[in-house]
Amino acid sequence: AANAAKNPGELAGNGVDDDGNGYVDDVYGWDFDGNDNSVFDGTSDDHGTHVAGTIGGVGGNGKGVAGVCWSVKLFGAKFLGRNGGTTANAVKSVDYMTDLKTRHGVNLVATNNSWGGGGYSQALYDAIERANAADILFVAAAGNGGMDSVGDNNDVTPHYPSSYANTNIIAVASIxxxxxxxxxxxxxxxxxxxxxxxxxxxxxxxxxxKGQIVSGYSSYSGTSMATPHVAGAVALYAAYNGGTAATIKTAILGTSVLTSSLNGLVVSNGRLNVSTF
Structure with a gap:
């Protein structure tokens, strides 16, 4: 909550779509699954909260965990709920983020996409390409294998959205x-x-x-957990060095540490390295 970003074009609580984007009182983002402005719905939102903490959990306060980029600001665009989500709402979520940058001038450098599933969608590809045109990186989880929970080769069997050919995508494996x-x-x-x-x-x-939602901590595993490390690193790099989406992606891959377990399995042959930023 401390690092939650605010929509600069929206006034809280007045029941008006101040910025004309089609969403009323979307101060902190929008829930496309529930079609309301509450991007946090309690304990069922553990996955997204876990991811957010890895990106930008407040550091230096003597408690919990510190995110990769402590002073980042995070918007929420939620399209997954208890019963899953739709590609149509995924498209709306991506476009929502792009609009924040193109119309409101928000310094949005990347979106974190710890989700996947479904086949190829031209509409989703096009939405990611609109983000690309706005110079926004799309950091995406590579996926966690099939029913056997053993990792698959995405070159052979694509995993979307990480397998789309958009050049602004950084697809992330887990180590x-x-x-x-x-x-x-x-x-x-x-x-x-x-x-x-x-x-x-x-x-x-x-x-x-005791009937209240409180802050807690837990250990999770998945490429969903790997992805926010890279999204946080993108924000950290951008804050320190600036650059375009293309140059930041090149830097993230180019500074990776060569890792034997990843040699021949990922483009960079290595793992994320923020020490050179």
Whole structure:
């Protein structure tokens, strides 16, 4: 909550669509699944809260965890709920973020996309390309294999949205604390870009205590957990060095640490490295 961004074109609580984007009182973002301005709905939002903590959990406060980029500001565009989500709402979510930058001048450098599923969608490809035209990186989870929970080769069997051909996508595989590729992680020497920590990641989650929602922490695993490390690194790099989406992507891949477990399995042959920023 401390690092939640605010829509500069919207006034809170007046029941008016001040910025004319079609969403009333979307101060902190929009819930496309519930069609309301509440991007946080309690303990069921543990996945997104965990991801957000990895990107930008407040550091230096002596508690919990610190995100990769402590002072980042985060908007929420939610399209997944208890019963899943739709590609149509995914498109709306991507376009919502692009609009924040193109019409309101928000310094939006990347979106984190810890989700996947479904077949190829031209509409979603086009939405990601509109983000590309706005100089926004689309950092996406490579996926966690199939029913057997064993990572698959995305070059052979595409995983969307990470496998779209848009040049602003950074597709992320998962590694363990020892640098080994996580067994569940998808890979692809042509279609997955870089590895990042995704096994047993400790981060923020909402918990229930005495009828109230309180801050908590838990360990999760998945390429969903690896992806926000890269999204946070993108924000950190942009804050320190600036650059376009293309130059930042080149820097993220070019500074990766060569890692034997990823050699020949991802484009960069390595894992995320923020020490050179």
């Amino acid at each position: 363990t604390s020892s640098g080994a590729k996580s067994g569940f992680s998808n890979y692809g020497p042509l279609s997955v870009d870089v590895g990042a920590p995704g096994s047993a990641i400790y981060s923020t989650v909402p918990k229930s205590s």
